[in-house]
Amino acid sequence: MIKRLVIHLGDCKTGSTSIQSILSNKxxxxxxxxSKIEYPCVFNHSRLVKSLDTKKFSHQKExxxxxxxxxxxxxNADVGIISAEQFEFxxxxxxxxxxxxxxxxxxSNIQLIAxxxxxxxxxxxxxxxxxxxxxxxxxxSQFLDVLKEKKILSYAPRIKRxxxxxxxxxxxxxxxxxxxxxxxxxxxxxxxIFSHNEFSFLEPTRHNESVTVxxxxxxxxxxxxxxxxxxxxxxxxxxxxxxxxxxxxxPPKEITKFRLYNSLAIDLIxxxxxxxxxxxxxxxxxxxxxxxxxxxxxxxxxxxQSLEISSYFNDSSIRLINCWVELYKSLIQQNPEYFLxxxxxxxxxxxxxxx
Numbered sequence: 001m002i003k004r005l006v007i008h009l010g011d012c013k014t015g016s017t018s019i020q021s022i023l024s025n026k027x028x029x030x031x032x033x034x035s036k037i038e039y040p041c042v043f044n045h046s047r048l049v050k051s052l053d054t055k056k057f058s059h060q061k062e063x064x065x066x067x068x069x070x071x072x073x074x075x076n077a078d079v080g081i082i083s084a085e086q087f088e089f090x091x092x093x094x095x096x097x098x099x100x101x102x103x104x105x106x107x108s109n110i111q112l113i114a115x116x117x118x119x120x121x122x123x124x125x126x127x128x129x130x131x132x133x134x135x136x137x138x139x140x141s142q143f144l145d146v147l148k149e150k151k152i153l154s155y156a157p158r159i160k161r162x163x164x165x166x167x168x169x170x171x172x173x174x175x176x177x178x179x180x181x182x183x184x185x186x187x188x189x190x191x192x193i194f195s196h197n198e199f200s201f202l203e204p205t206r207h208n209e210s211v212t213v214x215x216x217x218x219x220x221x222x223x224x225x226x227x228x229x230x231x232x233x234x235x236x237x238x239x240x241x242x243x244x245x246x247x248x249x250x251p252p253k254e255i256t257k258f259r260l261y262n263s264l265a266i267d268l269i270x271x272x273x274x275x276x277x278x279x280x281x282x283x284x285x286x287x288x289x290x291x292x293x294x295x296x297x298x299x300x301x302x303x304x305q306s307l308e309i310s311s312y313f314n315d316s317s318i319r320l321i322n323c324w325v326e327l328y329k330s331l332i333q334q335n336p337e338y339f340l341x342x343x344x345x346x347x348x349x350x351x352x353x354x355x
């Protein structure tokens with residue numbers, strides 16, 4: 001039986017894919033005692049989160065938890081880990097009750113770890129993620145309105161809810177290179193669990209690197225074409241993810257990063273500086289989020305970058321992109337299920353509407 005349980009709660013856009021890839025592939029090594037890990041899933045535990053949060057998947061809850069409980073009891077590992085960035089949107093009390101019901105032997109000796117990305121960085125990363133998957137094609141300013149409505153970037157109230165439910169067992173970490181061990185979330189995560197950095201990693205510890213603004217304009221253009229075919233939204237999201245991965249693998253000679261602009265920076269400071277201050281004072285004990293928000297506004301460019309494909313590509317290039325989109329549409333329409341199966345990374349669960 002495992003000695004203690006660790007739950008990695010995300011957030012989204014804080015290196016969760018990197019952590020999950022290392023864990024699922026067992027791409028870690030340590031000679032230190034008490035460093036054995038049991039990770040009972042193929043890639044992540046997003047289905048577990050769905051079983052807690054949605055009626056559609058609630059019937060799977062008992063089966064998922066029972067399988068995890070069995071794996072933890074049969075294991076001689078020192079630490080069992082559950083990981084899903086979608087916990088960011090969960091009710092901590094629902095998770096607490098589920099742990100007491102389905103994992104009672106481990107609920108008392110538990111550590112919960114969440115990473116918080118500075119507000120400006122989070123909106124840029126989440127916006128690009130939603131655009132490439134076809135979940136949003138409006139402007140960054142319009143996207144900020146969505147985040148305001150859903151209170152995604154209001155970190156302090158959410159942290160308080162988790163603290164109220166789990167107390168000191170819940171730990172929140174800033175997702176900034178200066179605050180992370182070796183500037184890397186995988187190194188930081190393992191250190192936070194084991195209190196030593198005597199781990200070596202057998203694969204790269206960084207995934208999901210950002211696309212250029214030019215590539216983002218292509219992904220946005222493709223998803224706009226595919227908007228009318230809502231029946232295949234999951235396939236379109238998958239297409240956007242894989243295209244983005246390929247784009248990162250073959251970067252252009254000159255890279256133009258997607259950047260914050262002045263009017264959006266002003267809105268972010270007005271909306272979230274108080275939240276940054278509260279999190280810094282109560283949980284980080286230094287002005288990490290405040291400094292990041294101020295620094296982002298100082299580095300903001302004057303005007304927003306165009307995401308219109310015609311700003312970067314000529315008619316001949318756009319014509320070729322249109323041809324490839326039509327080819328993709330014909331292929332997925334012939335056999336949507338095969339496309340989803342063949343394009344899926346083992347164990348991954350894809351969300352066509354991520355934040």
